[in-house]
Amino acid sequence: MHSLQFAGCVLAVCVSAVAVCAALVVRFKSPKPRPRKDSENYFICIDEKHERQRLGNLDSSATVDLSIIVPAYNEEERLPVLLNDVRNYVAKRREKSFGFSYELIIMDDGSKDKTLDMAMEFARTHGIKELKAVKHVINRGKGGAVTQGMLCAQGRYLIFCDADGATRFSDIDALLDCAQKSERDGLAIAIGSRNNQALSGTVVERSHIRAFLQWGFHTYVTILGVRGVRDTQCGFKLFSRKAARLVFPNMHVERFIFDIEILLLARYQGIPVVEVPVNWHEVAGSKMSIVRDSIQMALDLLAVRLNYMLGNWTISNK
Structure with a gap:
């Protein structure tokens, strides 16, 4: 009897501790995006007549076929690989689809190196007038940079991709094709996955520690009720314009x-x-700390799930 009482007390203490932790997480991990500074409402490009121009708005009608949003923080060395990959893709795409239009939005997330200068020099060297660069006053984080880029994008379809060029950009054709086939009432999201290569013949190269952490994180995500997606963290996600308007x-x-x-x-x-x-x-050259950021992500995910479950965060369908 005493052993049962002791077990019950231990269980009660554990449940109480979890409840307290959850309450603290919700209280202190309920972030809201900070408003833009005035300078963050503008982009620069290589058009010398209008070097500083006002950003667009996701609520307006699309003016180009595709918006490519690239969050970049101290990516002076790695960004050229992606930019060249995008440039090659666009050249081949225009051979097949005459009149294909796009915009390439570089979201410099408060970099301390010459990320912005490098992007502009690349645009000048290769004559890429479609490249738009936005400079954040302080670092928001990858999610903040992606969100701000999406909110000003002008494409019928919008994609964000990591600045390191880890994903082959030409794979966007597969995402576009699948998005258009699954689209319903103008709504579609296609996300890149690094977990289905055995079925598709695609190639994925990652370290053992990354593979283990991804498995652990996927298990944690599943426990918290986010099911049906094998790879939630791949930085290669495409949206129809209507879907982006509901999400971002x-x-x-x-x-x-x-x-x-x-x-x-x-x-x-x-x-x-x-x-x-x-x-x-x-x-x-990843900016992510495996241990610190893994713990941070676990806490953030718990906060996100609880805030929606408890109704602290509401969703607007306008």
């Missing part, structure tokens, strides 16, 4: 866990999500 004005978190909030918002609003295998390889 509702975003709260600005750090690495923002991918999960995107998927939660899609599920809450009935937006079709399709996973598409992509080619991916690990690139040196």
